[in-house]
Amino acid sequence: MLLKYLFAKNDEIPPGSATIFFGFSSIFWFVVGTGLGSFNAAKLAFPDWVTGTEMFAFGHMRQVHVLAVILGWISMAFGMTMMYMTPALGNTKLWSEKLGLWTVFLWNIGLSLGLLLLWLGFTSGREYNDLIWPIDLVVICGVLLPLGINVWMTIAHRKTQGIYITNWFFGACIFMVIVVFVVGQSPELFGLTGLTEAYLTFWFAHNVLGLWITPVAAAIAYYTIPKLTGNPLYSHRIAHLHFWAIIAFYSTPASHHLMSAPLPEWLKSFASVEGVLILIPAIAFVANILLTMKGKWSMFVENVETKFSITGVLLAIPLNMQGGFQQTRAINWYVHGTGWIVAHAHLALLGMSSFLEAAAVYFGLQQMLRRKLYSLTLANLHYWFFLVGFCIYWISMTIAGLIQGAGKIYEVPYIDVVVAEHPYMIARWVGGTMVFTGNVVWLYNMWMTAREGTLVPAGKYAHELAYER
Amino acid sequence: MGFRQYKFGAAGVGLMLGFSMCITLFGPSNDFRSGVSTWVGLDKQLSLGRVIGFSYEDPTVSGDGKPVTVILDKDPKTGEAIDPPQRFYVYKAGTKFSPGVNHPELLGPGVEDLSLSIGKIKAADVSSGAVFTVSKGEFNGEEIDYIENVTATRGWSPEETLRAAGDENSRYVGKGKTIYISEGCWWCHTLLPEQTQDWQVFGAPPFLGDFNGEMPTAFGSDRKAPDLLHVAARNSSREWMEMHFFNPRLVQPNSIMPRFDYLWGKTDADGNTIDYAKWRAEYMAYLNGESIYPPEVPKPAPDSEVRALIDWILTSLK
Numbered sequence A: 001m002l003l004k005y006l007f008a009k010n011d012e013i014p015p016g017s018a019t020i021f022f023g024f025s026s027i028f029w030f031v032v033g034t035g036l037g038s039f040n041a042a043k044l045a046f047p048d049w050v051t052g053t054e055m056f057a058f059g060h061m062r063q064v065h066v067l068a069v070i071l072g073w074i075s076m077a078f079g080m081t082m083m084y085m086t087p088a089l090g091n092t093k094l095w096s097e098k099l100g101l102w103t104v105f106l107w108n109i110g111l112s113l114g115l116l117l118l119w120l121g122f123t124s125g126r127e128y129n130d131l132i133w134p135i136d137l138v139v140i141c142g143v144l145l146p147l148g149i150n151v152w153m154t155i156a157h158r159k160t161q162g163i164y165i166t167n168w169f170f171g172a173c174i175f176m177v178i179v180v181f182v183v184g185q186s187p188e189l190f191g192l193t194g195l196t197e198a199y200l201t202f203w204f205a206h207n208v209l210g211l212w213i214t215p216v217a218a219a220i221a222y223y224t225i226p227k228l229t230g231n232p233l234y235s236h237r238i239a240h241l242h243f244w245a246i247i248a249f250y251s252t253p254a255s256h257h258l259m260s261a262p263l264p265e266w267l268k269s270f271a272s273v274e275g276v277l278i279l280i281p282a283i284a285f286v287a288n289i290l291l292t293m294k295g296k297w298s299m300f301v302e303n304v305e306t307k308f309s310i311t312g313v314l315l316a317i318p319l320n321m322q323g324g325f326q327q328t329r330a331i332n333w334y335v336h337g338t339g340w341i342v343a344h345a346h347l348a349l350l351g352m353s354s355f356l357e358a359a360a361v362y363f364g365l366q367q368m369l370r371r372k373l374y375s376l377t378l379a380n381l382h383y384w385f386f387l388v389g390f391c392i393y394w395i396s397m398t399i400a401g402l403i404q405g406a407g408k409i410y411e412v413p414y415i416d417v418v419v420a421e422h423p424y425m426i427a428r429w430v431g432g433t434m435v436f437t438g439n440v441v442w443l444y445n446m447w448m449t450a451r452e453g454t455l456v457p458a459g460k461y462a463h464e465l466a467y468e469r
Numbered sequence B: 001m002g003f004r005q006y007k008f009g010a011a012g013v014g015l016m017l018g019f020s021m022c023i024t025l026f027g028p029s030n031d032f033r034s035g036v037s038t039w040v041g042l043d044k045q046l047s048l049g050r051v052i053g054f055s056y057e058d059p060t061v062s063g064d065g066k067p068v069t070v071i072l073d074k075d076p077k078t079g080e081a082i083d084p085p086q087r088f089y090v091y092k093a094g095t096k097f098s099p100g101v102n103h104p105e106l107l108g109p110g111v112e113d114l115s116l117s118i119g120k121i122k123a124a125d126v127s128s129g130a131v132f133t134v135s136k137g138e139f140n141g142e143e144i145d146y147i148e149n150v151t152a153t154r155g156w157s158p159e160e161t162l163r164a165a166g167d168e169n170s171r172y173v174g175k176g177k178t179i180y181i182s183e184g185c186w187w188c189h190t191l192l193p194e195q196t197q198d199w200q201v202f203g204a205p206p207f208l209g210d211f212n213g214e215m216p217t218a219f220g221s222d223r224k225a226p227d228l229l230h231v232a233a234r235n236s237s238r239e240w241m242e243m244h245f246f247n248p249r250l251v252q253p254n255s256i257m258p259r260f261d262y263l264w265g266k267t268d269a270d271g272n273t274i275d276y277a278k279w280r281a282e283y284m285a286y287l288n289g290e291s292i293y294p295p296e297v298p299k300p301a302p303d304s305e306v307r308a309l310i311d312w313i314l315t316s317l318k
C-alpha cells in the first residue's frame, strides 16, 4: 500500500496516509526498541545469559537500543504528530502527503540499515552519534530536511492568521535539530579531534535532547490537552515564554555532561548556571497545561489519551527538578556516571516524553483512521504496564545510582558496588520487560482499531464516542 | 499567506541560536586551541593513528591501517643501546599519519615549533611510511616533549624498525583501541577518573593536553565498572587479562562483565582450532563441582583481536 502511494499523484493520496504510516512505524519501533532494552537489561543482570556471540554482546546492543528508541520511536512519533497537527492548526491540508510518505519510507529504510550496521560494529565511537557519518547524512537529507520542508510549507500555507504555539515549536525545533546534526557531525566530517571532539559529542547529545526530544513532546501536549478537554490553552503567552526560554537556556549548558573533564572552568560554571535556568521553561510548561485542565480533571481517569498526556506532564516535574539541580557541581560530583543518570534519562525519554507521544499517537491514529479505539481494557492494560514498569525501572536505577555514588566517595572496592547493585539490575529488567509487554499489547490494540474499530461519524471526534470494549 | 508577520520571530530564533552557538562553540574552541600536548597526548595520537572509529582506512572498524608501537632497547641502524627502552611508532607505507603530523598546529604552541624544526615531521611521506618517536627538547627555557620523525633524523625505515623489534616487542595499540570502541567496552568502563573524589581510587584525572589529536575520545558517560585510564598501573599481568577476557567469572566470580572469548578467533597461538563448546562444557562441570580446576584458557594467536586489546591496555593505560 505504501509502495503504491509513493508513486501516486499527490491529490490521489487520501489525507492522513502519512500520519497512519508514521504512527504504525513508530509503535513498531517502540516495540523493537523496548524489546532490545529489556534484552540489554537482562544481560546486565545475568551476564552469562546469551554469551559467546559477538552480535549479542552487550557492547554491540546497547547503542542499538538507544538509537532505536530515539530515532525510531520518539522521532517517528514526532513525525506522525507533525503530519496531522500542523495542518489541523493551520486549518489546511498537509503541504505534500506524498513527501510525507517518502519521508516515512526513507526513514524506515535508513534507520534499519543504520542500526544493522551499528549492531555489526560499524560505529564512530561517539556516544549518541554512534551512527557512521554516511548514515547521518541520510538522516539529515533524507529524513529531517523533507520533514522540515513539509512542516514549514504547511505553516506557510496556513489559512489562519496566527501561528499556534505547537507549530512554533515544530517549525523551530526541526530547524534547530538540523543545525545540531550538522554541527554534531563536524568532528567526523572535518577531522576535529581531542577535547573539541569530546565536547562536540556532548554538545550534540545535549541539544538533541533539549532542542528536539523534550520541547517537541511539550508542543504536542499544547495540542492534545486543549483538543481533548475542549478547554482553550490557559495562556498562549506563558507558552511563548516556554518557547523562548527553551531556545535561550536549553541550547547552552552542553558541558554539564562533562563536568569532570578538563574543560575550561568558565564553561562549566556557565553551563551550571544556565542549567538551573531551565527550570523557567519547565515550570511555565507544567503550570500552563495543568491550569488548562481546570474543570476537566475527571477526564484524567475516564479518557485514555488524557491519562497518558497528563501522566507525562506530571513526570516532567521530577524530571526538571532533577535536571536543574543534578548538573550543579554540588550534586554532580556525587551522581555523575552512575545509574542515577540512567534513571534520569529514562525519566525524560521513557517517562515524560514517551507518555506524551503515546497520547498523541493514540489520538492521531483514531482521528486519521476515523475509527474508535478497539479496546479500552487493552489501552488501560498498556497504561498500567507502562507506568508501573517505568516506576520500577526509575526507582531501582535511582537507588543503584545512589549506591554507586556512595561507593565512589567512600572508596569502596568496585566489585562490592557491582554486587550491591545486582538486585536493582534484576528489578530494572523486570520493569523494562513490563513496558515492553505493554507495548506489544498496544500494537495489537492499534492494529485491531484499524481493522475493526467502530467508524467515527463525520464531524465527531473519536474521544466523544463511548468505548465499546 | 502571511508568513511575513512572523519574520521577526523566525529571525529571533536564528539570532538566539546563533548567539548561543557563539558562546558554547566559538568560545571554548579558543581554550582548546591553546592546549599544549603532553607526553601522554603525543604518545596517544602517535600510537593510535589518524582516527579510530569508522573511516576510509578501516570501514569495518576492525583495526586495519593502524600504526604499530614498538619498544626498542637498541638502535636498529647503529646497534647502539637505548636506555631506558623507548617507544617508536611505525607507520608502514600507506598508513595514514596521526592528526598532529598532518596539522602541527593541533600540537599546541612550542610542541608545534620543535616538531617542525628539529623533529622534521613535515619531511614524512605517507607513500613511503615513517617512524616517529617522542623526544624531549627545550622551548623558551622550558623542557617540553615534541614529535621526532626518526626516518628523517636518523634514517630508520619502517621495515627495518619492525624487523629489529620482532613480534615480542611490537604492541598493536591502535588496533586494540579500535576493539575497545567497536566492542563497546566504553558502555561500562570510563577513561576519565573524575576530578572530584574518585581519582584516589582510579588514579590522576587527565590534563588538558592529554587529548590533542585523539579521535574519538570515548570517555564513556555511564559507569558500571572500574575506570580504566590507569588500569595497567594497578594490574599489569597479561595472564590475568587473558583469563579475565575469556571469562571474567574465572578470576572475579561476581563480575557482570561479558565474556569476550570470541575475540580469540578460530585458532590459538599454536594454530590449533579452539573448541568453544568443549570449553564451556568443562567450565560447567567445574561450576557444578564435578571438577576441581576450570579448563585452561587458550593462548591467543599473535594476530588475534584479544592480543591487540591487551597490548593497548598494558601499553597505554598506565
Ligand code: HEM
Pocket (backbone or CB within 6 Å): A033, A034, A035, A037, A038, A039, A040, A041, A044, A062, A065, A066, A069, A070, A073, A074, A341, A342, A345, A346, A349, A350, A354, A428, A429, A431, A432, A433, A435, A436, B187, B221, B222, B224
Ligand atoms: C523496556 C523498556 C526499556 C528498558 C528495559 C531499557 C533498558 C536500558 C538499558 C539496560 C540501558 C543501558 C543503561 C546502562 O548502560 O546502564 C538503556 C539505556 C538507555 N535507554 Fe533504555 N530501556 C527501555 C526503554 C527506553 C525507552 C522507551 C527509551 C526512550 C524513549 C530509552 C532510552 C534510553 C537511553 C537514552 C539510554 C542511554 C542512557 C545513558 O546514556 O545513560 N530506553 N536502556
